[in-house]
Amino acid sequence: DKGITRPRGHKVSFHYNSQIEDMHFGKTHPMKPWRLTLTKHLVLGYGLQFAMDTYQAVAAGKDQVRAFHDPDYVDFLSEVAPETFEGLSRMPRFAKHTPAKHEYDSVDLGPFNLSTSPGADCPVFDGMSTYLFLYTGATLAATHQLTTQNSDIAINWSGGLHHAHKSEASGFCYINDIVLSILDMLRVYARVLYIDIDVHHGDGVEEAFQRQPRVMTLSYHRYGPYDDTGHKFFPGTGDLGDIGLRGSVGEHFALNVPIPSGIDDRQYKYLFENITQRAIDAFKPSAIVLQCGADSLGGDRLGQFNLNVKAHGECVAFVKRARLPLLILGGGGYTARNVARAWCYETAIASDNGATLPAALPMHLLPRPAAFTKRGHGNGTLFPTFARSHPNDCRDADNEYMVKVL
Numbered sequence: 001d002k003g004i005t006r007p008r009g010h011k012v013s014f015h016y017n018s019q020i021e022d023m024h025f026g027k028t029h030p031m032k033p034w035r036l037t038l039t040k041h042l043v044l045g046y047g048l049q050f051a052m053d054t055y056q057a058v059a060a061g062k063d064q065v066r067a068f069h070d071p072d073y074v075d076f077l078s079e080v081a082p083e084t085f086e087g088l089s090r091m092p093r094f095a096k097h098t099p100a101k102h103e104y105d106s107v108d109l110g111p112f113n114l115s116t117s118p119g120a121d122c123p124v125f126d127g128m129s130t131y132l133f134l135y136t137g138a139t140l141a142a143t144h145q146l147t148t149q150n151s152d153i154a155i156n157w158s159g160g161l162h163h164a165h166k167s168e169a170s171g172f173c174y175i176n177d178i179v180l181s182i183l184d185m186l187r188v189y190a191r192v193l194y195i196d197i198d199v200h201h202g203d204g205v206e207e208a209f210q211r212q213p214r215v216m217t218l219s220y221h222r223y224g225p226y227d228d229t230g231h232k233f234f235p236g237t238g239d240l241g242d243i244g245l246r247g248s249v250g251e252h253f254a255l256n257v258p259i260p261s262g263i264d265d266r267q268y269k270y271l272f273e274n275i276t277q278r279a280i281d282a283f284k285p286s287a288i289v290l291q292c293g294a295d296s297l298g299g300d301r302l303g304q305f306n307l308n309v310k311a312h313g314e315c316v317a318f319v320k321r322a323r324l325p326l327l328i329l330g331g332g333g334y335t336a337r338n339v340a341r342a343w344c345y346e347t348a349i350a351s352d353n354g355a356t357l358p359a360a361l362p363m364h365l366l367p368r369p370a371a372f373t374k375r376g377h378g379n380g381t382l383f384p385t386f387a388r389s390h391p392n393d394c395r396d397a398d399n400e401y402m403v404k405v406l
């Protein structure tokens with residue numbers, strides 16, 4: 001695209017592997033890796049690849065993943081598949097990691113909170129190992145670009161899986177690529193600030209660094225009392241009073257911003273800019289990791305916030321203005337067309353092209369006339385540029401529609 005230019009004064013790298021798109025967590029599971037296909041098509045459609053260095057990600061090594069995770073867990077993740085799950089689960093070194101079954105567990109859980117039951121948060125699916133080590137490899141390659149000063153901003157939309165624990169998967173997250181990245185960064189940078197705008201609390205990252213004064217974690221998330229079904233919004237942590245491990249040198253280096261449902265652009269921007277600026281001023285980070293979970297957008301299938309793409313993107317623009325080495329990661333995001341809009345727009349912001357993206361879709365992404373398609377689904381205009389903040393704007397049927405078009 002003629003309007004797309006390389007950013008002056010800073011280099012941006014984009015890390016990705018299309019193999020990730022083909023993964024399926026299961027029919028009813030909200031995490032849809034093909035949201036990355038939509039994102040890629042928009043990014044390429046607008047020509048943003050000409051504004052960045054693009055890298056094909058390779059799988060992380062087991063030794064790299066062991067920098068944070070339990071060696072047994074890493075072995076299990078690298079060997080497991082739906083066919084091998086039961087056999088592996090019975091092996092004593094893995095079986096000892098199986099949680100005791102509670103009567104309120106709706107699915108059967110195996111070791112490390114993994115399961116082959118339909119409806120599980122962390123299912124074992126075909127190609128899972130490949131998927132996990134690839135998204136992690138992309139984050140570590142992006143991190144390397146920053147720590148070697150080859151890039152000023154590095155992007156991996158397939159990463160940002162903030163709930164994974166040392167020896168347990170949680171909330172669709174298996175390997176905590178964010179923790180691994182920050183551990184790498186600490187070899188080079190004195191202090192790393194982690195900012196998390198996913199609608200969920202970044203509990204795995206916070207927990208990993210709760211004793212660590214060189215990492216400040218700052219999560220903005222939905223948090224509140226029990227809902228009508230007697231459940232707390234996942235994962236149920238991240239109260240204002242959680243400030244890092246009390247009595248340790250990490251005390252005061254975790255910040256949590258619990259937010260009720262329905263927060264709008266203006267309110268979120270007010271909180272985000274004031275709190276983030278004060279955190280930057282006080283902590284004086286040498287680098288920043290920004291988890292951009294898109295489930296904080298209005299109309300998300302799981303989220304309960306009411307942000308438009310523009311406001312979500314303004315968080316990225318704001319953090320970019322700190323002019324520090326910046327790692328931009330994905331995370332949640334369950335209404336795929338809005339995820340693609342947000343992450344494409346944020347790719348443009350990172351590469352200084354945010355203002356030049358036309359509101360209309362690139363020509364070749366427009367639906368073809370019905371006569372040229374097997375099913376006539378072209379309806380003229382394909383989705384407005386910005387997310388509609390509408391609670392019903394989140395049906396799967398709509399997402400499938402966009403896949404067919406592409």
Ligand code: V1S
Pocket residue numbers: 026028029030106107118119120121160161162163171172173198200201234293295302331332333
């Ligand atoms: N909210 C929510 C939600 N929905 C599901 C789910 C629905 C259908 C399935 F087939 C499988 C799972 N799980 C949850 C949440 C987890 C949300 C994770 C968000 C991840 C992130 O965006 O922050 C980062 C990528 N899990 C729960 O609410 C836990 C349960 C309490 C209910 C669901 N069952 C399966 C486990 C226990």
Ligand code: CA
Pocket residue numbers: 196197198199200201202219220221
């Ligand atoms: Ca968050």
Ligand code: ZN
Pocket residue numbers: 198199200293295331332333
């Ligand atoms: Zn989330």
